Amino acid sequence: MTEGFDIGARAKARCDLLGVPPYSEVDGQLTRRFLTPAHAAALSALEDWMRQAGMSVRRDAAANLIGRYEGEATGAKALIIGSHIDSVRNGGRYDGPLGVMLGIDVVEALHRAGRRLPFAVEVIAFGDEEGSRFPASMSCSRAIAGTLDASALEMRDAEGVSVAEALAAFGGDPAGIASAARKPEEVLAFLEAHIEQGPVLEAEGLALGVVTAIAAQKRIMVKIVGTAGHAGTTPMALRKDPGPAAAECLLALERICRAGTDGLVGTVGRITALPGAFNVIPGAVEFSMDIRAETSATRDAAVDAICAEIHAIATARDLKAEIHLMQALAESPCDPSLIGILEEALSDLSLPARRLPSGAGHDAMVMADLCPTAMLFIRCEGGISHNPAEAVTEADCALAARAMLTFIDKLERRERA
Ligand SMILES: [Zn+2]
Structure with missing residues (x-):
């Protein structure tokens, strides 16, 4: 040639x-x-x-x-x-x-x-x-x-x-x-x-x-709801703080995705504490989850496992978890x-x-x-x-x-x- x-x-x-x-x-x-x-x-x-x-x-x-x-x-x-x-x-x-x-x-x-x-x-x-x-x-x-x-x-x-x-x-x-x-x-x-x-x-x-x-992809928004309070006057034992719960959720997501196969990856790209003040225990914490894998089956199994953990983490801390699916692409x-x-x-x-x-x-x-x-x-x-x-x-x-x-x-x- x-x-x-x-x-x-x-x-x-x-x-x-x-x-x-x-x-x-x-x-x-x-x-x-x-x-x-x-x-x-x-x-x-x-x-x-x-x-x-x-x-x-x-x-x-x-x-x-x-x-x-x-x-x-x-x-x-x-x-x-x-x-x-x-x-x-x-x-x-x-x-x-x-x-x-x-x-x-x-x-x-x-x-x-x-x-x-x-x-x-x-x-x-x-x-x-x-x-x-x-x-x-x-x-x-x-x-x-x-x-x-x-x-x-x-x-x-x-x-x-x-x-x-x-x-x-x-x-x-x-x-x-x-x-x-x-x-x-x-x-x-x-x-x-x-x-x-x-x-x-x-x-x-x-x-x-x-x-x-x-990859198959799902975008999910999670809201962990607790009780807002004063950062100085509320003793630790009497708090319903969704912040540490959200932290546990992020670690659970990382653990599940690290153990996954089929190119499973999970990302929390956005975290918001509400109302979002230095001196206020947040009443809620919202975060996004982007979960992808080579197959919808692998992705969905991971999403189910992560969501189950989120509910368990919230329940153990007497909080409420709201989970909303925003987008699913096969x-x-x-x-x-x-x-x-x-x-x-x-x-x-x-x-x-x-x-x-x-x-x-x-x-x-x-x-x-x-x-x-x-x-x-x-x-x-x-x-x-x-x-x-x-x-x-x-x-x-x-x-x-x-x-x-x-x-x-x-x-x-x-x-x-
Ligand atoms: Zn390109």
């Missing part, structure tokens, strides 16, 4: 190129939110790169940029390679864009080798995965999967601009958003390459990992057959095929409603993401591109069989 460019390394360089204005809204950092001038600038750069790679390019009603490298037969089913190009405020350069740039590199390699496949290869740059401008997230992949709720278009940003208004001003078509939905029969599979956003691959000295599933398993192909691709490159779940959400979980999905994780320094310190190596990006090309070779063999 004649490549003539540093496949993968160029993808990283292009992410760096898009890390500054006009591709960022803010000088000195990368902030690229959905439907901003920075988003538009990034799309026009990507459009040029997609054309150079041999793709025809279009934008759909939801402001997705779609490059298509046609298969042997016009209108063939497509392998879609994609990720998001929006960022959080003051984010990193690779979370999202690297998956898009790698897709372009991979297609360019096919194009330069003059290869046509029994399927088309499309590269999609989703505009809104992070939800950093509007309250909703993943609205672009939802539009493609045909699962976007019309109410998402009415959500407003901090300036009061609705998604529909911003989309229309951007050249999208809010009234025709349904036209962005793809038919399952048009799509062979979805492949997303993404930085791990965690420390596992680095800790094990591995460049790449094969994602098994995107796991999104990657396709077993595609996982197998990705594992073989890594083995062909003499890389261990480390399987791991994704604790973070991705467009792939939305695309799973449309077609079989696969995800390739790329090692990132210190597991850091959503931060300017986010870093990947050229060597790892080159390996990722080669793994994706090998994946395509194997998918071709399967489709021709």
Whole structure:
């Protein structure tokens, strides 16, 4: 294969190129939110790169940029390679864009080798995965999967601009958003390459990992109710203080999750003592729980165990526990057959095929409603993401591109069989 460019390394360089204005809204950092001038600038750069790679390019009603490298037969089913190009405020350069740039590199390699496949290869740059401008997230992949709720278009940003208004001003078509939905029969599979956003691959000295599933998640609010009192006049023995009870609950959550399997993790990210004064025994303590695991069954078993402990802790201290489920998201398993192909691709490159779940959400979980999905994780320094310190190596990006090309070779063999 004649490549003539540093496949993968160029993808990283292009992410760096898009890390500054006009591709960022803010000088000195990368902030690229959905439907901003920075988003538009990034799309026009990507459009040029997609054309150079041999793709025809279009934008759909939801402001997705779609490059298509046609298969042997016009209108063939497509392998879609994609990720998001929006960022959080003051984010990193690779979370999202690297998956898009790698897709372009991979297609360019096919194009330069003059290869046509029994399927088309499309590269999609989703505009809104992070939800950093509007309250909703993943609205672009939802539009493609045909699962976007019309109410998402009415959500407003901090300036009061609705998604529909911003989309229309951007050249999208809010009234025709349904036209962005793809038919399952048009799509062979979805492949997303993404930085791990965690420390596992680095800790094990591995460049790449094969994602098994995107984790099931539950968000729960807990309120431990006691009796407020004066911090100076109420003897310790006569208190009904929910504070120490909450502390015991946090330790119980940690103990149960540490003993868990299937990537079980639990986090208390917010704690509030009410009324919240230096000299007042709190009348109640509220805290959030975010519990995730590779399967809903593991997650739910842990949630049940934690909730039982919370009630027991409250009862032992003559307090009351109120527990409210705020959100439950099922796991999104990657396709077993595609996982197998990705594992073989890594083995062909003499890389261990480390399987791991994704604790973070991705467009792939939305695309799973449309077609079989696969995800390739790329090692990132210190597991850091959503931060300017986010870093990947050229060597790892080159390996990722080669793994994706090998994946395509194997998918071709399967489709021709
Ligand atoms: Zn991401």
